[in-house]
Amino acid sequence: MEPFQRVTSIPTPFLRDNVDTDVIIPAEWLKTVSRSGLAKGAFSSIRTLENGDPDPESVFNQPAYKDSQILVAGDNFGCGSSREHAAWALADLGYRCVIAPDFADIFASNAFKNGILTISLDADIVAELAAEGEAGRALVVDLDAQTVTRADGQCHPFTLDPFRRRCLLEGLDEVGLTLQNHGPAIAAFEERQKLEMPWLYRG
Amino acid sequence: MSNPETLYDKIWRRHEVAKSDDGSALIYIDRHLVHEVTSPQAFEKLELDGRKVRRPDAALAVPDHNVPTTDRSQKIADPLSKKQIDLLRDNVKRWNIELYDMLDSRQGIVHVIGPEQGFTQPGLTLVCGDSHTSTHGAFGALAFGIGTSEVEHVLVTQTLTLKKSRNMRVTVNGILPKGVTAKDMALAIIGKIGTAGATGHVIEFTGDAVRSLSMEGRMTLCNMSIEAGGRAGLIAPDETTFAYLKGRPFTPKAGQWEQALSVWKTLYSDDDAVFDKDVTLDASEIEPQVTWGTSPEQVAPIGAVIPDPTIFEDAGKQEAASRALAYMGLQPGMPLESIAVDHVFIGSCTNSRIEDLREAASVLRGKKIASGIKQALVVPGSGLVKHQAEAEGLDKVFLDAGFEWREPGCSMCLGMNPDKVPPGARCASTSNRNFVGRQGPGSRTHLLSPAMAAAAAITGHLTDIRTIARLEEGAA
Numbered sequence: 001m002e003p004f005q006r007v008t009s010i011p012t013p014f015l016r017d018n019v020d021t022d023v024i025i026p027a028e029w030l031k032t033v034s035r036s037g038l039a040k041g042a043f044s045s046i047r048t049l050e051n052g053d054p055d056p057e058s059v060f061n062q063p064a065y066k067d068s069q070i071l072v073a074g075d076n077f078g079c080g081s082s083r084e085h086a087a088w089a090l091a092d093l094g095y096r097c098v099i100a101p102d103f104a105d106i107f108a109s110n111a112f113k114n115g116i117l118t119i120s121l122d123a124d125i126v127a128e129l130a131a132e133g134e135a136g137r138a139l140v141v142d143l144d145a146q147t148v149t150r151a152d153g154q155c156h157p158f159t160l161d162p163f164r165r166r167c168l169l170e171g172l173d174e175v176g177l178t179l180q181n182h183g184p185a186i187a188a189f190e191e192r193q194k195l196e197m198p199w200l201y202r203g
Numbered sequence: 204m205s206n207p208e209t210l211y212d213k214i215w216r217r218h219e220v221a222k223s224d225d226g227s228a229l230i231y232i233d234r235h236l237v238h239e240v241t242s243p244q245a246f247e248k249l250e251l252d253g254r255k256v257r258r259p260d261a262a263l264a265v266p267d268h269n270v271p272t273t274d275r276s277q278k279i280a281d282p283l284s285k286k287q288i289d290l291l292r293d294n295v296k297r298w299n300i301e302l303y304d305m306l307d308s309r310q311g312i313v314h315v316i317g318p319e320q321g322f323t324q325p326g327l328t329l330v331c332g333d334s335h336t337s338t339h340g341a342f343g344a345l346a347f348g349i350g351t352s353e354v355e356h357v358l359v360t361q362t363l364t365l366k367k368s369r370n371m372r373v374t375v376n377g378i379l380p381k382g383v384t385a386k387d388m389a390l391a392i393i394g395k396i397g398t399a400g401a402t403g404h405v406i407e408f409t410g411d412a413v414r415s416l417s418m419e420g421r422m423t424l425c426n427m428s429i430e431a432g433g434r435a436g437l438i439a440p441d442e443t444t445f446a447y448l449k450g451r452p453f454t455p456k457a458g459q460w461e462q463a464l465s466v467w468k469t470l471y472s473d474d475d476a477v478f479d480k481d482v483t484l485d486a487s488e489i490e491p492q493v494t495w496g497t498s499p500e501q502v503a504p505i506g507a508v509i510p511d512p513t514i515f516e517d518a519g520k521q522e523a524a525s526r527a528l529a530y531m532g533l534q535p536g537m538p539l540e541s542i543a544v545d546h547v548f549i550g551s552c553t554n555s556r557i558e559d560l561r562e563a564a565s566v567l568r569g570k571k572i573a574s575g576i577k578q579a580l581v582v583p584g585s586g587l588v589k590h591q592a593e594a595e596g597l598d599k600v601f602l603d604a605g606f607e608w609r610e611p612g613c614s615m616c617l618g619m620n621p622d623k624v625p626p627g628a629r630c631a632s633t634s635n636r637n638f639v640g641r642q643g644p645g646s647r648t649h650l651l652s653p654a655m656a657a658a659a660a661i662t663g664h665l666t667d668i669r670t671i672a673r674l675e676e677g678a679a
């Protein structure tokens with residue numbers, strides 16, 4: 001996984017509350033077989049007009065946010081079905097960080113597993129950060145310092161689970177961590193189980 | 204004396220590979236069921252990262268969600284479904300994982316084939332990228348659904364980092380009345396505790412009504428524990444469990460069978476084990492159940508009327524009920540029995556085993572489905588269930604009654620394959636989820652038991668199975 005240290009980007013302002021995973025990526029995209037390519041379906045219900053053309057009004061179609069890596073979202077972001085495709089879709093759109101007053105648990109955990117940093121801040125601050133995006137001013141998200149800094153130098157500290165912070169900073173994924181930290185213990189467990197329940201081991 | 208433990212505590216402790224300070228543990232996973240929908244990205248990622256599958260022998264793969272249930276010799280029409288299934292084939296071949304492919308008689312719904320093959324066993328940890336993995340808890344296995352990242356984690360490390368859930372006990376005492384089944388028990392429990400009633404908990408089902416269920420019934424019950432919010436459902440293994448398992452392909456053979464039994468017989472909650480939550484039901488009070496809304500907790504006995512949303516104390520529940528009734532096209536005060544159905548679906552990992560088919564067939568024998576029924580499907584849970592049913596002549600009973608007799612798969616349980624309920628149509632279904640759009644966009648689902656589904660097929664509306672049974676007795 002790409003380590004997450006510091007991201008500087010104009011944030012995409014998207015202050016809608018209770019955006020569920022079906023809005024982030026509709027169910028018809030669940031049939032995909034790859035993590036990449038989901039950007040095409042991401043937010044499609046709010047990005048497209050009824051005739052199928054891109055809606056020029058939608059924030060996700062505006063050139064200013066084309067390369068945005070930070071999404072500033074509303075309360076309870078990522079609620080609904082637990083599909084991991086929601087995190088893949090955001091990653092495929094280029095987002096590395098989502099800032100919102102609060103997140104649905106499973107979404108936050110899926111985002112983390114895919115290298116996306118989720119930051120919870122007070123709703124007032126989130127609204128101000130969205131306004132920065134509307135004004136076309138960049139934010140700096142510094143994971144090491146655990147701060148979000150505005151163009152005018154105002155700085156908002158945030159908290160994060162230390163384990164998640166370390167994984168993101170070092171670009172460690174959970175599989176790698178488990179192998180690194182517990183490889184021998186897993187092998188020892190298997191040796192013991194093989195004696196107690198040999199029928200569980202086939203060839 | 205060591206501390207008294209619940210069954211869940213015991214299985215958990217026996218699978219701890221490492222513990223961390225924050226209360227989570229690295230848990231060894233004994234068995235992994237793999238299907239076509241949630242695995243492709245896991246295989247993709249492990250390959251990208253240059254990793255390998257640690258124990259192909261601990262995994263078993265089967266396509267089920269996308270498979271068509273009609274003629275299997277034809278190509279799959281939907282290109283995306285075809286791609287998922289083709290990819291499953293490539294991946295298992297690449298990693299040497301056993302696969303029951305579409306034309307294999309052992310193919311079927313992942314939660315039907317695991318137990319059927321004896322792959323599911325007491326005391327094991329078992330996972331699958333599917334929430335109804337809780338089904339396997341019927342054998343006293345700790346079984347739960349996982350996401351795609353976790354599928355990858357299990358494939359590579361054979362472990363998962365987990366936080367322990369709390370213990371909950373649901374005791375059902377007494378004897379189920381005639382016409383009342385494990386499905387009704389499951390729905391009645393959900394009706395009582397709600398879809399969040401077991402959130403954060405692993406449920407152990409106990410009591411003589413549970414003990415006297417067959418393995419099929421126990422699977423139905425554990426299957427639905429996820430709909431009560433539980434992380435998993437468990438039933439302590441007993442003679443019924445052992446008798447079911449004996450002689451199945453994956454179960455230990457002579458010599459090792461005794462060794463296995465000696466382990467399995469230690470799998471029960473100690474007398475003074477402490478449960479964080481305790482719920483008790485009287486089986487004799489349970490009536491045939493049917494859902495009226497878009498959540499499994501929106502359920503009532505068949506003799507009831509559609510509730511007025513204002514009877515719910517909670518404002519959220521009131522609103523949910525109003526929304527559900529609008530979606531379902533129903534009004535408060537309507538008797539449930541007056542609701543006409545267009546489709547009948549007997550199948551899914553909840554109710555597609557041989558006993559379920561026998562139960563439905565016994566109601567349908569010598570009868571015809573009502574003229575208003577547009578489609579009535581029976582979809583056996585596996586090829587082996589299908590063969591068994593055919594050997595017993597059940598296929599004839601269904602066909603004569605006007606049902607279609609299909610090939611095994613998830614079918615109409617979810618709108619992912621060609622079997623869908625059309626927008627606005629109403630389906631009496633033996634599956635487990637009545638969510639908005641679950642059986643196809645705009646579909647309206649009423650969950651019920653196989654016997655009740657058969658009864659609805661005959662009369663064309665939701666019907667109390669007990670009146671049909673009484674009519675029979677009267678006629679005889």
Ligand code: SF4
Pocket residue numbers: 267268312313314333335551552553612613616617634635
């Ligand atoms: S039958 Fe339905 S609930 Fe069961 S595994 Fe298939 S889709 Fe899921």
